Amino acid sequence: xxxxxxxxxxxxxxxxxxxxxxxxxxxxxxxxxxxxxxxxxxxxxxxxxxxxxxxxxxxxxxxxxxxxxxxxxxxxxxxxxxxxxxxxxxxxxxxxxxxxxxxxxxxxxxxxxxxxxxxxxxxxxxxxxxxxxxxxxxxxxxxxxxxxxxxxxxxxxxxxxxxxxxxxxxxxxxxxxxxxxxxxxxxxxxxxxxxxxxxxxxxxxxxxxxxxxxxxxxxxxxxxxxxxxxxxxxxxxxxxxxxxxxxxxxxxxxxxxxxxxxxxxxxxxxxxxxxxxxxxxxxxxxxxxxxxxxxxxxxxxxxxxxxxxxxxxxxxxxxxxxxxxxxxxxxxxxxxxxxxxxxxxxxxxxxxxxxxxxxxxxxxxxxxxxxxxxxxxxxxxxxxxxxxxxxxxxxxxxxxxxxxxxxxxxxxxxxxxx
Numbered sequence: 001x002x003x004x005x006x007x008x009x010x011x012x013x014x015x016x017x018x019x020x021x022x023x024x025x026x027x028x029x030x031x032x033x034x035x036x037x038x039x040x041x042x043x044x045x046x047x048x049x050x051x052x053x054x055x056x057x058x059x060x061x062x063x064x065x066x067x068x069x070x071x072x073x074x075x076x077x078x079x080x081x082x083x084x085x086x087x088x089x090x091x092x093x094x095x096x097x098x099x100x101x102x103x104x105x106x107x108x109x110x111x112x113x114x115x116x117x118x119x120x121x122x123x124x125x126x127x128x129x130x131x132x133x134x135x136x137x138x139x140x141x142x143x144x145x146x147x148x149x150x151x152x153x154x155x156x157x158x159x160x161x162x163x164x165x166x167x168x169x170x171x172x173x174x175x176x177x178x179x180x181x182x183x184x185x186x187x188x189x190x191x192x193x194x195x196x197x198x199x200x201x202x203x204x205x206x207x208x209x210x211x212x213x214x215x216x217x218x219x220x221x222x223x224x225x226x227x228x229x230x231x232x233x234x235x236x237x238x239x240x241x242x243x244x245x246x247x248x249x250x251x252x253x254x255x256x257x258x259x260x261x262x263x264x265x266x267x268x269x270x271x272x273x274x275x276x277x278x279x280x281x282x283x284x285x286x287x288x289x290x291x292x293x294x295x296x297x298x299x300x301x302x303x304x305x306x307x308x309x310x311x312x313x314x315x316x317x318x319x320x321x322x323x324x325x326x327x328x329x330x331x332x333x334x335x336x337x338x339x340x341x342x343x344x345x346x347x348x349x350x351x352x353x354x355x356x357x358x359x360x361x362x363x364x365x366x367x368x369x370x371x372x373x374x375x376x377x378x379x380x381x382x383x384x385x386x387x388x389x390x391x392x393x394x395x396x397x398x399x400x401x402x403x404x405x406x407x408x409x410x411x412x413x414x415x416x417x418x
Contacts, residue, residue: 036111040066042368048394050370053354053377056316057331058169061309063123068114127309133283136305137249140198147188148389151351152311155304157183158270159288163347166317167310170332174342181347183269186262195257198281200247210239249281251301273297308397315389317344318352322375330373352389354379 051061131153139149155164163175190196221231231240257263258275267274273296286302326333336342357363357376369378379386
């Protein structure tokens, strides 16, 4: 009877040990999913910041995409009851049978992370492709400040330069930017007051010359409709014209804002015809020479956009440089007036700033931080302007570089853990 009780007690104890082991199944998902999410987010942000720092040092950017994460959870358990005999005192002929319970529980987490290099032809093409006009207008219609969007992604507006020489490796001479910043600051105020709106206007464009009525059949009209075109009769029904509907971006201006100081500054800086309630938005259709514009100004906003790589080069000039690196000529230093070092905060003020720090420990006040050439480069967690700009760059880089086509080499890393 004692032996049975011992066996029962041992079994109960073993089951209790096994049930108290590490969590698996749904509980394992609850404990690990957000950790993987946070790790991917943090390393993606660090990779983007590192590439921005690399560009400031005229180094080559490089990226790895986390394509898959396969997390495998394994549990092993065993139960054994081992009999043994113990002698009773000095009487060697008397012994008692005993049961020694043995229970073992083991668990393992074996994640496998697949990393895909993005440094191929498709990645490079997307880096160098300027943002489309539709993309700029879409961002302008969101809650992102128009000044942030235009400062990041415009080379110029009506050929007023937005530090165009900063869209590549650091120039040796200061960029032209003051007038652009003055005009965009006025536009930002107008947006904040609800005095301007970016919108789309439906238009009908005539393609080619008119055709005789007899030359257009019902079949022709049907084929044109399939391609998004339409045949329309003129008022006398003697000819047909091939037309196509399109949507054009425009800037609407509140008539009450026409004489405001901000609107006056905006139209003056960008050579616009004052007093209009609507300005067409075009892309690289305006002459680059302001001397050729009408005296009363032009009726449209003409944009030249940047690529993602140009935008990253541009913000890289918001990185503060350790004096040691400048003394060692590790990067280009822009020379301003009278040979003094140019202050890039004039361009990046309120947009983007990356600080540096020494030491082996990550700066305690860092939102994102990376190590490069013996220093920490980081975004301060209290710098809301820089964090906002960095967030926009992060989302746009995901949008621009998503959808990588074609098979590529994949680096798969089994990461063991217990």
